[in-house]
Amino acid sequence: MDEFETGSVRANGLQFHYLEAGSGPLVLCLHGFPDHARSFRYQLPALAKAGFRAVAPYLRGYAPTDVPPEGPYQSAVLAHDAVALIDALSPREPAAVFGHDWGAFAAYGAAILAPQRVRKLVTAAVPHGPQFMQAFVTSYEQMRRSWYVFLFQLPTAEGSVSHNDFEFLDKLWRDWSPGWILPADEMRSLKVTFRKPGVLAAALSYYRHMFNPALQRAELADLQGRQMSDPIDVPGLVFYGQKDGCIGVETLEGMEAGFRKGLKKVVIPDAGHFVHQEKPEAVNAELIAFLKGS
Numbered sequence: 001m002d003e004f005e006t007g008s009v010r011a012n013g014l015q016f017h018y019l020e021a022g023s024g025p026l027v028l029c030l031h032g033f034p035d036h037a038r039s040f041r042y043q044l045p046a047l048a049k050a051g052f053r054a055v056a057p058y059l060r061g062y063a064p065t066d067v068p069p070e071g072p073y074q075s076a077v078l079a080h081d082a083v084a085l086i087d088a089l090s091p092r093e094p095a096a097v098f099g100h101d102w103g104a105f106a107a108y109g110a111a112i113l114a115p116q117r118v119r120k121l122v123t124a125a126v127p128h129g130p131q132f133m134q135a136f137v138t139s140y141e142q143m144r145r146s147w148y149v150f151l152f153q154l155p156t157a158e159g160s161v162s163h164n165d166f167e168f169l170d171k172l173w174r175d176w177s178p179g180w181i182l183p184a185d186e187m188r189s190l191k192v193t194f195r196k197p198g199v200l201a202a203a204l205s206y207y208r209h210m211f212n213p214a215l216q217r218a219e220l221a222d223l224q225g226r227q228m229s230d231p232i233d234v235p236g237l238v239f240y241g242q243k244d245g246c247i248g249v250e251t252l253e254g255m256e257a258g259f260r261k262g263l264k265k266v267v268i269p270d271a272g273h274f275v276h277q278e279k280p281e282a283v284n285a286e287l288i289a290f291l292k293g294s
Contacts, residue, residue, distance in 0.1 A: 012084035021044040030097065043098065043283070073206045112232060125275060145248060153212070231260050236262065
């Protein structure tokens with residue numbers, strides 16, 4: 001298993017632990033669910049070799065980063081976390097941000113909250129724009145894919161996910177990336193993260209706080225309402241796997257309308273939700289070319 005430099009930093013009131021590689025302009029890599037910082041194990045060394053400092057934090061609630069029992073865990077606070085991490089890690093210069101899954105929510109929000117701190121925006125597996133949220137209530141195909149979101153609202157979800165040594169995670173990864181299996185040592189590492197106190201409840205709270213307004217903080221209401229619909233004034237690149245079993249590739253349609261400084265879409269045919277892990281060479285080539293471009 002690859003070894004990376006580790007570190008920690010205080011940002012937005014929490015202690016964030018991270019993996020890192022290289023030196024140079026900051027590329028902040030934000031993971032999703034069910035995942036952790038090692039999601040970017042293929043990107044960190046490639047970015048380092050290309051002359052960047054690549055930092056992949058464990059998001060709030062994912063130990064060894066702090067696990068605040070009451071959160072908040074709504075997507076708007078993830079955007080504040082991302083901006084605070086940029087300020088802490090690169091106080092003088094803006095950073096590029098690469099977000100996958102929930103990390104993509106954080107990345108979009110950071111670009112809206114503080115566009116002057118985000119040099120370039122890269123996301124994977126989650127689109128931006130009103131068509132995405134509309135799909136949850138108007139698209140039968142997307143509602144079928146999103147069954148787990150509704151399961152996670154139930155008080156029984158922790159037991160369902162952790163049953164039989166987190167077998168749920170094995171099956172979810174296979175459903176979301178058909179025909180590809182996360183290497184066994186990486187799945188073991190991921191389950192170590194999810195066994196840590198409070199992590200599973202925190203990870204499920206991301207979904208609960210997003211879909212239950214009663215759990216959301218009033219001071220975050222403005223950004224929460226704008227995070228997935230406001231236009232973005234940062235150059236963008238989005239990766240998608242054609243076979244994504246979590247969020248359908250059709251939800252990318254029309255996304256470029258919300259990027260006033262341009263958006264490049266890269267759809268990889270033989271890949272699913274974890275596209276950056278399944279096809280790292282293709283992703284890294286496009287990623288580095290985009291980050292080095294004018």
